[in-house]
Amino acid sequence: MNAPVTDTMPIQSSDDIVRVRQEVRRRAAAAGLGIVDQTKFVTAASEIARNTLDYGGGGIVRLEAVQDGARKGLRLIFEDHGPGIASIDLALTDGYTTGGGLGLGLSGSRRLCNEFAIESKPGEGTRVTIARWK
Amino acid sequence: MAQADIGQTIAKRRAEILKDWGHQLRDGGALSSGRLKEAELDTQVREFLDLFVQAVSTNEADTARKALRQNVAEVSRARAIQGFTPTETATFIFSLKQPLFDALTQEFGKDSAALIQGLLAVTEILDGLGLHSMETFQKSREEVIIRQQKEIAELSTPVVKLWDGILALPLIGTLDSERTQVVMENLLQSIVEHGADYAIIDITGVPTVDTLVAQHLLKTVAAARLMGADCIISGIRPQIAQTMVHLGVELNVVSKANLADALGAALRATGRTVATIKSASGGSALSKA
Numbered sequence: 001m002n003a004p005v006t007d008t009m010p011i012q013s014s015d016d017i018v019r020v021r022q023e024v025r026r027r028a029a030a031a032g033l034g035i036v037d038q039t040k041f042v043t044a045a046s047e048i049a050r051n052t053l054d055y056g057g058g059g060i061v062r063l064e065a066v067q068d069g070a071r072k073g074l075r076l077i078f079e080d081h082g083p084g085i086a087s088i089d090l091a092l093t094d095g096y097t098t099g100g101g102l103g104l105g106l107s108g109s110r111r112l113c114n115e116f117a118i119e120s121k122p123g124e125g126t127r128v129t130i131a132r133w134k
Numbered sequence: 135m136a137q138a139d140i141g142q143t144i145a146k147r148r149a150e151i152l153k154d155w156g157h158q159l160r161d162g163g164a165l166s167s168g169r170l171k172e173a174e175l176d177t178q179v180r181e182f183l184d185l186f187v188q189a190v191s192t193n194e195a196d197t198a199r200k201a202l203r204q205n206v207a208e209v210s211r212a213r214a215i216q217g218f219t220p221t222e223t224a225t226f227i228f229s230l231k232q233p234l235f236d237a238l239t240q241e242f243g244k245d246s247a248a249l250i251q252g253l254l255a256v257t258e259i260l261d262g263l264g265l266h267s268m269e270t271f272q273k274s275r276e277e278v279i280i281r282q283q284k285e286i287a288e289l290s291t292p293v294v295k296l297w298d299g300i301l302a303l304p305l306i307g308t309l310d311s312e313r314t315q316v317v318m319e320n321l322l323q324s325i326v327e328h329g330a331d332y333a334i335i336d337i338t339g340v341p342t343v344d345t346l347v348a349q350h351l352l353k354t355v356a357a358a359r360l361m362g363a364d365c366i367i368s369g370i371r372p373q374i375a376q377t378m379v380h381l382g383v384e385l386n387v388v389s390k391a392n393l394a395d396a397l398g399a400a401l402r403a404t405g406r407t408v409a410t411i412k413s414a415s416g417g418s419a420l421s422k423a
Contacts (some may be wrong), residue, residue: 014310021308021342039342039373040380046344047381094382102345108381 011078012058017049020061024076027063031072032134041074041132044112047105048078048128054099056080056126066131073133075115081125088118140238140252141191147237148183154233155179162225169216178209178226186230190259203266210267214274223271227264231257291317293324299331300400301363302393306339314350321354325363332400333358336393338369348383355387364388364403368396 009020024045028038045061052059059080066073085091092110097103110116115131144151156179159165164175185205188198206227213223234256242249291313296302303321307313321333335351337343343351355365367389370378378385390396401408 018308018310025341036373036376040377042342043344043377043381046342046346050344050346102349102383104382105345108345108383111380111382112377 007063009061009063010058011049011052011061011080014050014053017046017053020049021046023063024074027065027074028132031065031074033074033132037132037134040112041130044109044130044132045076047109048076048130051105051128052078052080052082052126056082059125066133068133071133073114073131075129075131078128078130079125084122084124084126085118085120086122088120091118139248140255141187143237143241143252144183144187144234145191147241148187151230151233151237152179152183154236155183155230158229158232159226162222162229164222164225167218169218170213181205182209182226183230186259190255202263206263206267207270210270211274214271215278220268220271224264224267227260227267231260234260291320293320295324295328295330296334296397297401297404297406299329299404300334300397301325301328301330301332302334302336302397304336304339304393307341309340309347309350314347314354318350318354318357322357322361325358325361330363331404332366333363334366334368334393334396334400336369336396337367337374338371338393340374343370343374343378343383345381345383348378348381348385351385352387366390366396366399368393 009023010016011020021042025038025042028041033041049061052061057080059078059082062077062079064075064077066075090096092107093103094107095103096107106118109130112132113130114133115129117129118126120126156176159175159179164170165172182202182205185198185202189195189202209226210223213226235253238249238252238256242252286307291303291305294302294304301321301324303317305317309317321335324330325333335354337351340347351367355367358365365387367385367387369392370389388399390399398408
């Protein structure tokens, strides 16, 4: 596997979320993802980015073009230094929300990606890694 | 060397400085884009230099400096609106350095202490004005952006009447919360005005439907229902439909593949139908008009 090309984008306002979506769509297309996979991954990125902003108080996303043999893909790592998630199992339950949303963002995103990982320490922050392969 | 001496030097060599400065600006391409006329630039240059002389030579330096800053702000704002780049705008101030330095060198060439003092004073003032110019430029650009955002928010959410009692709301672009608010208000207001029974929300132009957008849509539909209008959502593209299923979002509303189908459904629901007229001449009704 080649060394990944990493770029970082800030997530500090809802305009940043729009930019992240556009950039993810562009890179997903460049990685050769089809229109359905692009849309799925962009939607997942939008959900996680909004969580980073709304619950994590803002943070960053690292975008990595990844390659494994002939397979190409895109990996996104969202990081914030917010309050963290008390119970990841609970947060991943359909319909569970602490912010008045539909409660489907995190659990739904997991279903839209090939790779999905959450690391979170209460009081220190959260890191969500998602990836989609062609 | 007192500041008043600088003022006198500039006043004495005014014509020469103006000429040099004019050359610097033209070489820098101030006129090449055609956004600024030659006469306009000449006026700006003359006004600025005269105010500059006043600012360094009068006793009431505060008033004069304020006027000078005001002048810089006006010039910068005008350039921001005319679409100049930050560099082009800042060059207006900074390109005066060379002509002023030349004038001071010629005047105080032998007295190096006075020359250094003079150059320092001029640099300080011009740098301050340069920063002020950038600040005004930035602020004016932001004003333009905010105004355009408002215009876009207004323009891109028109509610159109398709038939008696049937409205359509073609959504285009990103549905962030501020615009969604405008969309909701427009739609609900139009439902009242037209006494509409059906509202078709067309999302063909919405690139991403995530849970927040879905929630906004559901809230709009619920509010419309409370006002006695049924909503039909149209234009859900295949990739968005698949994504929404995976996300687990259930849009509990009637939805149709495209706006035409949605209109057909609304017409049927209000007891109407669209029929083809059998015309003897075979020509189109529109072409006869």
